[in-house]
Amino acid sequence: MASIVKRGKSYRVQVSLYKHGQHKRISQTFPTKKEASLWALEMELAKGEGKELAHRTTTFADFFENWIYLVKINDVKETTFQNYVRTSGIIRNLFQDIQLKDLNDIVVQKKIDEYAKTHSRKTTHEVLLKIKTSLRDAYARGYIVNDFAPLVKTRGVNPQKRNRALSITDFKKLRNYVLQHPEDEFNVLVLLALETGMRRGELLAIRPESLYEYGIEVRHSISPTSDDTSLKTQNAKRDVSINKEVYELINRIPVKENGYIFNFGGFKQSEQLADLLTVLDIKKTTFHGLRDTHASFLFAQDIDIAYVSKRLGHINVTTTQNYYLELVPEKKHQQDADALNLLSAL
Structure with a gap:
């Protein structure tokens, strides 16, 4: 050692x-x-x-931190690596001085269950996946004697979805308001989110050269945790059409010193949106919920799913189909009525 x-x-x-x-x-x-x-x-x-390394006294927290800087840093994108760095802090808080030689599935399960008490099932699962990856690597290299990672499970419940789609009524109400108050730059950003379904990072990455008549070339994305401006996936690279009125509103916004059209605003767009929705007496959603609203509205109008998938920059149509689970309420009620009518006609 x-x-x-x-x-x-x-x-x-x-x-x-x-x-x-x-x-x-x-x-x-x-x-x-x-x-x-x-x-x-x-x-x-x-x-x-070999296995003699299983008796080492290195803490799991130290091993994980060193492992990501030695191994993962060259295997993943910068944004993913920063997620590993954040997970390293979580592991240090959870496992503290627990050593590699004392790890087993019961110890890890207990710690991940502790974390799940205050975090969503999805967030807990993402942390556990990184823990499992490091444990498999530790086993392959002889640092632990047993490959117990598959025995550890994600538990807990999923909280109510925050990125919910707005109803058609609220969608129109919000759109009309921001369209009539373009003097506030944030309102134009909200309008674009509703009109295009673009992700927040993609909207913040808009430069004058990103615009064409009438549309936006999506080629970059701004992240609050990394300087990497590459898109989430290759499929995210796309051209999104917009109407003339929206196009002209964007062009009126002064370009910032960093070359971008919109202020990053400390990446607090969801907080700003919450304040705006409160003023308009609209049920709260997150900024990403505006993307869901855009997709749901298009589905409600029976727009072809292949077109919607391409417009959203999804990796495949299957991903887009998941949005059907979040259809705007009015459309769901109509579908319920249609289904009952069809059954009654049998």
């Missing part, structure tokens, strides 16, 4: 090796403890000699 010793302002790492019947030690000095820890982990992973 590697040892790290502080010497003055530097850190010396020493790693024990056993090869061809002989014991050997290699060492190296680093200016920071983090660099020393990463190199130590890299050397230990490279050894790959």
